[in-house]
Amino acid sequence: MCGMLAYAPAGSRAGVALALAVGAAQGASLLLRPREGLIEPEPVRAEEHFSAAELERARAYRRGQRRLGLAALGVETGLLAALTARPPRFLARTRPAAAGAALSVATALAPLPVRVVAHRRAIGVGLVTQSWAGWAVDLAKSSAIGGGIAAAGAALADGLRRRMPRAWWLPGAGAVVGAAGAAIFAAPVLLDPLFNRFRPMTEGPLRRDILELADRAGVRVGEVYVVDASRRTTAANAYVTGLGATKRVVLFDTLVEHFTPDETRLVVAHELAHVRFRDVHRSLAFTALVAPFGAFAVAALAPPRPGAAALPGLALAAGVVAAPVGVVANALSRRVEARADAFALRLTKAPEPFVSFERRITVRNVADPDPPRLLRALFATHPSTVERIGIARGYASGRG
Numbered sequence: 001m002c003g004m005l006a007y008a009p010a011g012s013r014a015g016v017a018l019a020l021a022v023g024a025a026q027g028a029s030l031l032l033r034p035r036e037g038l039i040e041p042e043p044v045r046a047e048e049h050f051s052a053a054e055l056e057r058a059r060a061y062r063r064g065q066r067r068l069g070l071a072a073l074g075v076e077t078g079l080l081a082a083l084t085a086r087p088p089r090f091l092a093r094t095r096p097a098a099a100g101a102a103l104s105v106a107t108a109l110a111p112l113p114v115r116v117v118a119h120r121r122a123i124g125v126g127l128v129t130q131s132w133a134g135w136a137v138d139l140a141k142s143s144a145i146g147g148g149i150a151a152a153g154a155a156l157a158d159g160l161r162r163r164m165p166r167a168w169w170l171p172g173a174g175a176v177v178g179a180a181g182a183a184i185f186a187a188p189v190l191l192d193p194l195f196n197r198f199r200p201m202t203e204g205p206l207r208r209d210i211l212e213l214a215d216r217a218g219v220r221v222g223e224v225y226v227v228d229a230s231r232r233t234t235a236a237n238a239y240v241t242g243l244g245a246t247k248r249v250v251l252f253d254t255l256v257e258h259f260t261p262d263e264t265r266l267v268v269a270h271e272l273a274h275v276r277f278r279d280v281h282r283s284l285a286f287t288a289l290v291a292p293f294g295a296f297a298v299a300a301l302a303p304p305r306p307g308a309a310a311l312p313g314l315a316l317a318a319g320v321v322a323a324p325v326g327v328v329a330n331a332l333s334r335r336v337e338a339r340a341d342a343f344a345l346r347l348t349k350a351p352e353p354f355v356s357f358e359r360r361i362t363v364r365n366v367a368d369p370d371p372p373r374l375l376r377a378l379f380a381t382h383p384s385t386v387e388r389i390g391i392a393r394g395y396a397s398g399r400g
Contacts, residue, residue, distance in 0.1 A: 013300050014297070014300040014301045016300075017293075017296055017297040017299075017300035017301070018297045018300075018301070018320070018321060018324070020293050020296065020297065021290065021293040021294045021296070021297040021321055021324075021325055022324045022325060022328065023293075024289065024290050024292075024293035024294070025286075025290045025293075025294075025324075025325045025328035025329065026328055027289075028285075028286050028289035028290050028332075029286070029328050029329070029331060029332040031289070032282050032285060032286055032289075032332060033332055033335050033336075034277070034335055034336060034338075034339040037277075037339045037342055037343060038335070038338055038339050038342055039338075039341075039342040039345070039391045039394045039395050040394050041338075041383075041387050041388075041389075041390030041391045041393070041394050042390045042393040042394050042397065043390060044386040044387075044389045044390040044393065045370075045386070046369045046370040046385075046386050049355070049358075049359050049369070049385075049386075049389060050359070050362070050363070050369055054363055055368075055369070057125070057366065058362070058363075058366050058367055058368045058369070059368050061121065061125050061366050062366070062367065062368045062371070064121060065118055065121065065122075066375070068114050068115075068117055068118040068121075069118070071111070071114045072111035072114045072115055072118075073111075075110050075111040075114065076107045076110060076111055077316070077319065079106065079107060079110050080107065080312050080313075080315055080316040080319070081316060083103075083312035084303070084312045084313040084316050087309035087310075087312065091307075091308045091309040091311070092307065092308065092309050094308045095155075095308065096154045096155050096157070096158035096159075096307070096308045096311065097151040097152070097154055097155040098151065098308075099154060099308035099311050100147075100150040100151045100152075100153060100154025100155065100308075100311055101147040101148065101150055101151040101154075102147075103150065103154075103311055103312060103315060104143070104146045104147045104149075104150035104151075105143050105146075105147050107315075108139075108142075108143050108146060109143070119135060125366045126234060126366075127233060127234055127235065127365065127366050128232065128233055128234075129230060129231065129232060129233060129234060130231060130232040130233070134231070134232070138195060138232075141194055141195065145191065145194075153175075153179075154308075154311055156172075156175055157172060157311075157314060158306050158307065158308070158310075158311075160172055160175075161306035161310075162306045165306075168299065169292075169295035169296045169298065169299040170292065170295070172295045172298075172299075173291035173292040173294070173295040173296075174291075176287065176291045176294075176295065177284070177287055177288045177291050180284060180287045181284055184280055184283070184284060188241035188250075189241075192227075196227045196228055196229065196231075197227070197228045198225045198226070198227050198228075198250065199225065199226055199228075200223055200224065200225055200226075201224040201225060201226050201251070201256075205261070206256070206261055206264065207224050209261060209265055210224050210249055210265070210268050211224065213265055213268055213269055213272065213347065213348075214249065214268075214272055216347060217269065217272040217273070217275075217276050217343075217347055218276055219240070219247065219272050219275045219276055220247060221240070221247050221248060221249055222247060222248055223248045223249075224248065224249045224250075224251070225248055225249070225250045225251070226250075226251050226252075226253050226256055227250050227251070227252055227253065228253055229252035229253055229254050230252075230253050230254050230257075233254070234254060234364060234365075235252070235254065235364065235365045236252050236254040236255035236258060236259060236267075236361060236364065236365075237252050237255065237267070238250060238251045238252060238255055238264075238267045238268055238271050239271050240271045240272060240274065240275050247275065249268060249271070249272075251264065251267075251268070255267060258364070259357065259360065259361075260353065260356075262348070262350055262353035263353050263356060263357040263360070265348055265350070265353075266344050266345075266348055266350060266353055266354050266357055267344075267357065269343065269344035269347045269348050270340045270341060270343070270344040271340075272343075272344075272347075273339065273340035273343035273344060273347075274336075274340055276343065277336075277339065277340075277343075279336050279340070282336065286329060286332065290325060294321050294322075294325055297317075297321045298314070298317045298318050298321050301316075301317035301320055301321065302314045302316075302317040327377070327378055330377075330378070330379065330380060330381050331377070333381040333382070334376075334380060334381065334382060334383055337381070337382045337383060338383050338387075338388075338391060341354075341383070341388055341391050341392075342391060342395070345391070345392060345395040346395070351392040351393070351395050351396040352396075354388075354389075354392040355389050355392050355393075358385050358388050358389050358392070359385075359389075362385045367385065368384075369384060369385035369386050370384055370385065370386045371384060
């Protein structure tokens with residue numbers, strides 16, 4: 001790749017490198033996207049399942065949260081751009097690891113006023129139950145973890161740039177893939193317990209149903225846990241984590257307490273589908289295929305000289321590359337999630353509870369069941385609620 005762009009002007013070289021990264025993401029998405037097991041959704045209108053008041057409440061809330069999220073992103077980007085244009089003098093005298101940690105904390109704290117407003121709005125609609133003190137503790141924990149990761153990443157990146165000035169991006173891509181794999185497999189064991197408490201689900205009909213469902217899905221599960229999500233939110237969810245025989249199903253306590261056993265089984269069946277089809281491996285494969293091109297684009301966009309003063313520019317370049325690649329990754333994710341929905345319907349044969357759950361969880365999460373198409377294309381990692389209800393209708397009508 002270096003040879004291809006050796007004689008191009010700097011601006012053109014960066015543009016071509018970015019285009020290569022996006023093209024690689026498109027190619028990886030086409031290679032990895034599910035081609036079987038999907039159900040064609042039937043057309044559904046949000047007004048068929050939600051009242052006008054529910055739709056207005058959700059859309060007003062989500063519209064405000066999107067604006068606040070974009071404002072927070074603008075603050076972070078603006079800070080990085082300012083530090084890139086005029087790096088503070090003290091950065092030149094700072095070790096890369098310390099500079100990386102400081103930069104991580106600064107970008108987390110700079111948009112804090114905006115995030116406070118977003119948090120207050122979430123409390124106002126009843127979505128968040130956590131106290132301000134608890135929220136501050138979580139913020140401190142996440143900032144400390146992010147700072148530690150940033151310190152290690154900055155030290156590694158600076159070391160590679162000094163030792164391999166022209167080709168540092170290649171081992172850098174390997175480091176990105178390694179870090180992604182470590183996060184996927186270690187985070188549930190090492191990080192989640194720092195924020196939540198887990199308890200084994202007591203023996204009973206629901207636990208037996210979940211284990212029987214896992215057996216029918218061809219997924220070996222060692223244990224079923226309930227996590228105290230209600231300490232922070234009224235939202236409900238479930239997930240499957242672990243490796244090999246240590247796989248475990250984790251259910252939010254809000255899911256167990258507020259949804260029917262049939263609805264809970266559907267959520268678990270959806271999560272089991274991700275294990276059955278190795279969707280975590282699919283995500284890691286996407287990262288591995290795109291990382292060399294993405295790292296090359298970052299190298300083309302970032303300041304050429306190593307050192308702590310170049311870290312803001314490096315972080316800004318990574319964000320510029322991640323944005324369009326993320327849009328492509330989201331499209332792949334939506335197709336993967338649609339297949340998981342189809343699998344859950346076939347495994348449980350329960351389209352009516354599926355529709356009931358989608359309606360109730362959407363209202364409970366104050367989510368927009370049918371967001372604008374452009375927003376879905378850019379940011380959505382799952383099909384919209386109306387699309388998911390359409391999948392259930394397609395299954396019920398025989399398309400599945």
